[in-house]
Amino acid sequence: MKQRWYCGTLTGLLLAAAPSLLAQTTNPSAPAPTAPAEQVYTFVEQMPTFRGSRTDSIMAYIRRNTRYPDEALKAGASGKVFVTFVVNKQGQVEQVRVARPLQDALDKEAVRVIQSMPAWQPGQQNGQTVAVSITVPISFVMQAPAQPAATAPKYPGGPEALLSYLAAAPYPDAARATEADVRLFIRFKLDAAGKVTGAKTIGPLMRKPAATPPPRPATEAENLEVEQAAVAYIQAMPAWAPATLDGAAVESEQLVLPIIFSPKPAPSTATKVYPYADQQPVFGTEAARMDIQTSIQRTIKYPAQALRNQVEGTVYLYFVVNETGALEQMQVVRSAGAELNQAVLEAARSQTAALTPAKHQGKPVKVFYVLPFSFRIR
Known part of the structure; x- marks a missing residue:
């Protein structure tokens, strides 16, 4: 299968020393007067800006204009090419060179993209426009073949409904004698029909510190009964919309949910912490x-x-x-x-x-x- 490719973008502006500029002569025996070489800075009070916009416009430009060379694809070459260039007093890009070579085809493509950039807003030092040297990294990353499309299981009514179900766990009789305020974690899977299978506790009962000591310590039998009540409550959940793989319902990966048994209901003002959300963190x-x-x-x-x-x-x-x-x-x-x-x-x-x-x-x-x-x- 032909691999897809991805061209990464600028991850930051790096400052690099510019090559020295030497005055040219036309007659070795009778050199003509020459103007001093233009000073190239590596850092100034006001750095050059791409089209007068933010740095992310450079990222967008590189991403949009970089092409993965066929030669590099066939060779399986990937990585970062660091390109150094000078933004002169007129904002033109010049003196483009590869500061850290990677592979010939990738090096040439990186140089081509930088050379194709439009004029920048030139840098300034002490109120005067000046030439500034900049180095940027351009990433070439070949992506692996696409993975089968998969979706996670969904609780009926969504995360809000699941949160409500977990909060409504009835207080077990075995916990009342010791006024237990405990949390347990139950692991399980969902079969292809969305039904809970293999529910078990993980770890010990986790007791919340009490302001006053309990009437007595809980017995081993009482702890076991509390654990069984938590497992039974998870097993009694309504069927979920099952996980899918390429459109077909499949058994889910392992899930873990907490059950809290408390003699007092949680305050309604407490910040909600969801088991999952419409959009998970990235x-x-x-x-x-x-x-x-x-x-x-x-x-x-x-x-x-x-x-x-x-x-x-x-x-x-x-x-x-x-x-x-x-x-x-x-x-x-x-x-x-x-x-x-x-x-x-x-x-x-x-x-x-x-x-x-x-x-x-x-x-x-x-x-x-x-x-x-x-x-x-x-």
Whole structure:
């Protein structure tokens, strides 16, 4: 299958030293007087601007005008070409050269695109127009063949209805004796008909700290009854619209949802944190978007001590992506040991905010994730 291609764009303006300019002579034996070479700056008070607009107009121009050369496609060549050029006092682009070569065909295409640019607004220093040297990276990335079209399962009535269902879990009799205020996480799948299958708890009961001590500690039997009540409530959910692959209904990936049993209802003013949204957050970069689980997994480092001790396991992490796309409220809900837990937390904390946050009915909202991260020694 012929690969599709993608030409990346400017990711920032980089400053680079311009080549020295030497005066020319026409008669070695009797040199004529020459004007001093025009000074080329690498940074000035007012940098040149593309067509007098913002930097993103350069990105759009490069994206629109770059063509992936057939020679480079056949060779499987990809990567970034760094091109240096000078915007002179008249705003014209000149002295275009490849600062960091990649592959001959890609280098030539990058130079061609830069040379084709229209005039810029020239730079200024001390109120005078001056020549300025600029370096830009142009990315050439070949995309993998298109993956089969897939859709995630949808709860009847959407995320708002699912949030209401989870909040309406009846308080179990086994919890009343100890006035338990607990949260459990249930993992399950949905079959091709959208029905819940294989529901199980993950991790222990998570008790909310109480202002006053409970009448007595809960017994093991009471805890088990609470867990069974949570599983039963998830199993009783109405059928979802199933996941699909190329238009056909299929079994879903693993899902994890929380059930909260509290003797007091949550305040109506509490900020809603949705299980999913009409539009989920988008992570990664404009050129390489990815889901948050992949982004975190790539950042995780296997702790050296855990490797030496042959420690393996799966950590389940709960976190919220807020209205700005930032990660918050991180909590390990199933442990695989302190070292592996910490490795997952550090990777999650290092994530940059989403390119776009979740949106429900067109407005940014908070969504939560409960994701597994496995550690295996091969």
